Amino acid sequence: MDYELRARPDTCHWGYFDNQLDPVLRVESGSVVRVECLSHRAGDAPDLMMNDTVLAVYESLNYDERGPGGHIVTGPIAVKGAMPGDTLECRLLGVEYPLPYGSNLAAKWGWLYTQGETPLKTSEYVTIYKIDGDAAIPVFQYPWPSGRNSRKGDLIFPEDVTRLPCTSYRVPLRPHLGICGVAPKMRGKVSTIPPGVFGGNVDNRHFMPGTAMYYPVQVPEAMVFMGDTHLAEGDGEVSGTAIEGHLTVLVQLALHRQWTVPGPVLETDEAWMVHGFGETLDKAMTDTLERSLRFLKSRGLDEAEGYALLSAGGDFQITQVVNSIKGIHAVIPKKLFNHDTKE
Amino acid sequence: MDYELRARPDTCHWGYFDNQLDPVLRVESGSVVRVECLSHRAGDAPDLMMNDTVLAVYESLNYDERGPGGHIVTGPIAVKGAMPGDTLECRLLGVEYPLPYGSNLAAKWGWLYTQGETPLKTSEYVTIYKIDGDAAIPVFQYPWPSGRNSRKGDLIFPEDVTRLPCTSYRVPLRPHLGICGVAPKMRGKVSTIPPGVFGGNVDNRHFMPGTAMYYPVQVPEAMVFMGDTHLAEGDGEVSGTAIEGHLTVLVQLALHRQWTVPGPVLETDEAWMVHGFGETLDKAMTDTLERSLRFLKSRGLDEAEGYALLSAGGDFQITQVVNSIKGIHAVIPKKLFNHDTKE
Structure with a gap:
């Protein structure tokens, strides 16, 4: 490992990319970096999904200043010498699980809610999973309290809801980076929600340890962001979120100057x-x-x-x-x- | 094997399902049947993809009477006692390759042709593949002759086109039934093209030997059809066809009376x-x-x-x-x- 990037109030941003931010780290091509990534869903079960690191970031950000997107990202990391036209390789070498819990939200932006003809009978609700060996198992669920904003990481304590038991099943762990990419060309705060040619919220569950994503560099020094880490997801992410959880990732960032990709x-x-x-x-x-x-x-x-x-x-x-x-x-x-x- | 169903002018239909046809075979639940299925793309290279069996079916059907769909299907097979509400299991036990060639058409109904904003520069064209061990390799390609109908199995002889060489690549063999299912409820000749709750042209490449498809029975005796056999296909079948080729399939047909499926x-x-x-x-x-x-x-x-x-x-x-x-x-x-x- 060449560098370590901790998740702190000054290295994390909630809900946006911005190519004008000062880099929080500047690395040479080929560097291996350990990056702490925090989930924006830790508020679904603060007693299980928060530690001092997570709490510090949640508390440092004024609730109303979060957005326009929903995710916490760590970065940007400047890669020395990167220029538009180059390709940035982000190779995921490994992951660590700082806490053994994750959360799935059946969200108002999930597929069946946005498809108006066939709304779910159920309201928004949360399922909390615990890591059990090589799988995640659901431990309880609860309906999201109506009237609260499920986008911005509101804190829901056990006394605010009734935690209900779940049917037993097992979801294999498939840890990956939901969000990773270079900074987009667009000026100002760009929402973390829609993915694009620069990468971002691509949400490909196959971006697991042992794989590499290639991005076309959009701005000088690439300015890499990472976050929205998942313990597991199905292709589709139909309910609106994966099993969201904190991951600390070990990544290698490398430039390719003679090879271009048509998007991630x-x-x-x-x-x-x-x-x-x-x-x-x-x-x-x-x-x-x-x-x-x-x-x-x-x-x-x-x-x-x-x-x-x-x-x-x-x-x-x-x-x-x-x-x-x-x-x-x-x-x-x-x-x-x-x-x-x-x- | 309990029954054999050969492909003949009286056991094949070109381009339609019809629940009023007389069954060409009547079997008990649990029967294993060997069924010859013919590809409607044999005309792309008659010298390589036709034998006497294929030629007999092609010649027996008046060209203008083919349709409204594009595929040759073998059947219908009646399953004794099957009733609407039951589920029919069609278990694919094995396949044989009567001829070692297949054809892919980049068709006018392929994705990039129908997406008007981005038409392909190329016209319709054919790629002929040869089976080589566990893969299919392209052996030549040619542009489909303009003005001819690529839906109905027109015959294109080598002297009519220039057969061009292909770049070398290998496509793993993934033999499957593009079309299989029970007869639809609808009256009259139903096109073989759109799939539906009854099955039909589902085109799932994963329906390979060792797997089983379950269909909700729509009409008495189920009236099973099979055809549109593929040597290989990618999920999407983007160009309009797979690698189309003749397959003789060994299938087991079994009824389930206490179990219903919401479609195939x-x-x-x-x-x-x-x-x-x-x-x-x-x-x-x-x-x-x-x-x-x-x-x-x-x-x-x-x-x-x-x-x-x-x-x-x-x-x-x-x-x-x-x-x-x-x-x-x-x-x-x-x-x-x-x-x-x-x-």
Whole structure:
């Protein structure tokens, strides 16, 4: 490890990216950084999901100044020499769990609430999970108190709600960075909610230890943000959130100057995943397919061949449907190609 | 094997389901049937993809009488005693490859053609694949001759087009039944193109040997159809077709009287997959999520718990975007549950 970045009131921001912020750390390409990331859902069970670090950040930020997005992000980290046109690799080397609890919110921005024709009978509600070996198990649930703001990390103490038992099931742990990316080009406070070409709230559950996400650098020094860490999520994140929990991540940040990506691209041992976005899933599908063709073009396949190959061997999956701008990722297995190296 | 159903002019239909057709076979629940299924894309390379069986079916059907859908289906098979309200299990036990070639069409109904804002520069075109061990490799491609109908299985001989070489890549074989299901309730000739609650052109590439699809029986005796066999497909089937090829399938048909499914549900060793459909992907997403909640309800989870569980551990993937009615399937891993048996 080359650097450590603790979560503190002066290294965390609640609800926005801003490319004009002073960097909280400046690193060389190739550096390994340990970054504390805090969940904005710790208020769902303060007795279980808060420690002194978390409480300090929650208390330092005036409630009304949180936003326009909902997430706590740590950063920005400046990467020396990064310039627009470069690609930044963020390789996730490992994660630690500072606290063994996480929270899922069936939120008013969840899929069935926003699809007006078919509202859920139930109100917003929370499920608290505890880490149990390699899985998370639900320990209790409660309806979110009506009239309170579920976006900004309000604190809900046990005496304010009735904690109800859950049916027994197990969700395998799949820790990942919900938010990671370079600072967007746009001026001022940019909401953390919609993802974009710069990355941000991509919410791809496959961004787990052992994988790397590549982002096209938008502003000088890249200005990397991380947060919205998840203990587990399904492709889709249909209820509005994953199992949200604090994670301390070990990441390596590396610049690539001779290689460009058409938006966030994830590399796993087995596949490339190209991300696209849109206001509807249909628009996200078109965006993902077009970016995938551009990605395959950089590997020597012309438009006709890339299109045919994706139909036969590329899998289109729903990244998330709850971040205002929806996401789809194309999974392009490496074994499709005879030559597996990046360049 | 209890029965054999060969593909012949009197056991095949081109482009429609019809619940008033006489069954071509009548079986008891639990029977294992070997069914020859023919691809409607054999005309893309008649020299490689036709034998006497295929040619007999192609020649027996007046070109103008094909339709309203595009696929050749074998059936219907009556299952004795099946009644609406029952569930039919179609378990795929194995496949054989009568010919070692398949065809992919980048079709006018492919995603980038129908998304008007971003038309492909290329016209419709064909890629012919050859089976090579456990993969299919592209051997040549050609532009589909303009003015010809690419839906109905027109015959394109080598002398009519220039067969061009392809870049080298390999697509793993993933043989499956693109079309399978019970006869729909609707009267008359029902197009084979849009999938529905009865199944049909679901096009889930995961319906491979070792898996079973469950369908809610719509009409007496179920009246099962199969066809549109694929050598491989990616989730999405973006270009309009998979790698289409003939397959002879070994299937077991079994009735379940005390268990209902909310539409086609696939069971693999590891997961349940619940299918939903819609005119847009967003509508398909809602349909899939609602059917998944109904499926989970039958396993003891209430609406709130099912919704939370799917957000944390259920994966929503795009089945296909090119069958008029689009499809999404929810992958619900069996390991989420403590109790794994169906009932």
